[in-house]
Amino acid sequence: MTDQQEFSLRNIKMFKDVPEETLAIMEERCGWKTYAPHEQIIDRQSDSRDVYFITRGRARVVNYSASGREISFDDIGDGAVFGELAAIDGEPRSANVVALTQTTVATLSPKAFHEVLEECPSVAMSLMQRLAHIIRISVDRIMDLSTLGAHNRVYAELLRLARDRRIDNNQAEITPVPIHSDIASRVSTTRETVARVFGELTKKGLVERKGNTLVVTDMDRLQEMVEEFRGD
Amino acid sequence: MTDQQEFSLRNIKMFKDVPEETLAIMEERCGWKTYAPHEQIIDRQSDSRDVYFITRGRARVVNYSASGREISFDDIGDGAVFGELAAIDGEPRSANVVALTQTTVATLSPKAFHEVLEECPSVAMSLMQRLAHIIRISVDRIMDLSTLGAHNRVYAELLRLARDRRIDNNQAEITPVPIHSDIASRVSTTRETVARVFGELTKKGLVERKGNTLVVTDMDRLQEMVEEFRGD
Missing domain, CATH: 2.60.120.10 (Jelly Rolls)
Structure with missing residues (x-):
């Protein structure tokens, strides 16, 4: 510039x-x-x-x-x-x-x-x-x-980030890997909760870290998880 | 009209x-x-x-x-x-x-x-x-x-209503008495929670019902109660 x-x-x-x-x-x-x-x-x-x-x-x-x-x-x-x-x-x-x-x-x-x-x-x-x-x-x-618990707000935020970085209909690559404390302050929870949710999602194979990129492997499933709990 | x-x-x-x-x-x-x-x-x-x-x-x-x-x-x-x-x-x-x-x-x-x-x-x-x-x-x-529990959000909403209906520095009269379900939907909680909080505040003498009017008897104390919990 x-x-x-x-x-x-x-x-x-x-x-x-x-x-x-x-x-x-x-x-x-x-x-x-x-x-x-x-x-x-x-x-x-x-x-x-x-x-x-x-x-x-x-x-x-x-x-x-x-x-x-x-x-x-x-x-x-x-x-x-x-x-x-x-x-x-x-x-x-x-x-x-x-x-x-x-x-x-x-x-x-x-x-x-x-x-x-x-x-x-x-x-x-x-x-x-x-x-x-x-x-x-x-x-x-x-x-x-008003309607989602902290875990689901993290899913919803991850989905929002993924939607702008699709590599196909159901997958996305987010670069750089989002910082836990940034997500925490955007969805009003603690860094620890975000770390726990990311740990669970990794274990389920729904997200995967590749160097400086976070791969979201199944956006449809993530959407279902948000909807399941968008109950009260 | x-x-x-x-x-x-x-x-x-x-x-x-x-x-x-x-x-x-x-x-x-x-x-x-x-x-x-x-x-x-x-x-x-x-x-x-x-x-x-x-x-x-x-x-x-x-x-x-x-x-x-x-x-x-x-x-x-x-x-x-x-x-x-x-x-x-x-x-x-x-x-x-x-x-x-x-x-x-x-x-x-x-x-x-x-x-x-x-x-x-x-x-x-x-x-x-x-x-x-x-x-x-x-x-x-x-x-x-993001920072208050449901009880405190009800205190905060009651205080907002009271501020526009002061009768002196520390007291207010709200007419008609606010409807529990209206407050619940404004602060994103249930009608039952609002009823419980109003019950507690009545017991403490902080609110008092007089016919179709709700008297808030101690706005300063209510403010303190909101602040006390505006912790995390």
């Missing part, structure tokens, strides 16, 4: 239909900052209401329980937006955001962001679609948390 | 800054329908992508577990919008919507709704604020489901 891309809004997905001239004006209005891996970009307690755009890197949206357990909401990369809720409604931050890799962000004040939304209906529509997508994922997660 | 109000978009909150003329054009484009109590307005399985506005009545957004247990997402009344996700992104419905009382709705096709959003930035902004609000509530619910 060239420096030009790193400090440009050209690759921000929600700006894809914004004319080059408008983008240039926005780029001048933006603040720019680069964060080291693990560095906090948004603190839930902070008063800032700026909106952030990732021009390079990867970050995690996350909250913590009182005991410090991580509940993660999303991992977002190049071209994504975050911090938009507070910029839209002026309310406090709803979550923390932490850099996963070295990450460069552009920031825009709520006022400047509102102006863009009013002037560019395509940006507003794209943002609404993103918000709708977040709500859909939240509804699924609330349903999973 | 007059017939004129029932078949007008004047009281729809997201249209409050829309000029009278534009509203009149929209009203002509709308379909209108009245539903009986308990009648289903949106079936999750349906192919429709219309957006709905409640001009009179009250409805519940709800999903069901495989065993038929109700997981409710929101109760919405006069002036509210629903069904907007499918209208925004064209994806399938995310939930069912059922009339709680006799309910009159106006419906708009996705195409007509997109035109309104493009032509009226105030409507787009109002919709974004609503979507942001839904996400914030979802984040709280995911945190509650």
Whole structure:
């Protein structure tokens, strides 16, 4: 990636239909900052209401329980937006955001962001679609948390990962092998539970580790296992 | 309420800054329908992508577990919008919507709704604020489901209800007395668990029933009880 891309809004997905001239004006209005891996970009307690755009890197949206357990909401990369809720409604931050890799962000004040939304209906529509997508994922997660036990939530998450990495109708290869603590924080359980479930699935031959790849050998069976317990 | 109000978009909150003329054009484009109590307005399985506005009545957004247990997402009344996700992104419905009382709705096709959003930035902004609000509530619910047991989720819900009905700093009166099955479906537990928790709270003197009113006598203590267990 060239420096030009790193400090440009050209690759921000929600700006894809914004004319080059408008983008240039926005780029001048933006603040720019680069964060080291693990560095906090948004603190839930902070008063800032700026909106952030990732021009390079990867970050995690996350909250913590009182005991410090991580509940993660999303991992977002190049071209994504975050911090938009507070910029839209002026309310406090709803979550923390932490850099996963070295990450460069552009920031825009709520006022400047509102102006863009009013002037560019395509940006507003794209943002609404993103918000709708977040709500859909939240509804699924609330349903999973309300109706599935921890083991089944791990099966369901593994199935979600597998669906995007099919090698045929019933098999998938997930590279790199998912990290137990990442899955734990996405489905709200402990690392130990995830390790136990992966141990059981390996014993049953439903997953198989090949170097840095996790092979899911029977997605249909995994789906049945989720459904069996999607009882109450 | 007059017939004129029932078949007008004047009281729809997201249209409050829309000029009278534009509203009149929209009203002509709308379909209108009245539903009986308990009648289903949106079936999750349906192919429709219309957006709905409640001009009179009250409805519940709800999903069901495989065993038929109700997981409710929101109760919405006069002036509210629903069904907007499918209208925004064209994806399938995310939930069912059922009339709680006799309910009159106006419906708009996705195409007509997109035109309104493009032509009226105030409507787009109002919709974004609503979507942001839904996400914030979802984040709280995911945190509650991830970190609190069922008993504590009932305490937390009771506290949320009490906060809007304070009679002084530490007491609240909730009228009518909340229905156990409604609370159960909002916090994803069973009616029996809610009944048990209310029994315990009554014994401890933290809630007291007076006719059709539930008095919460010590909100600070209830808050402490939620916090005590917001451990893992």
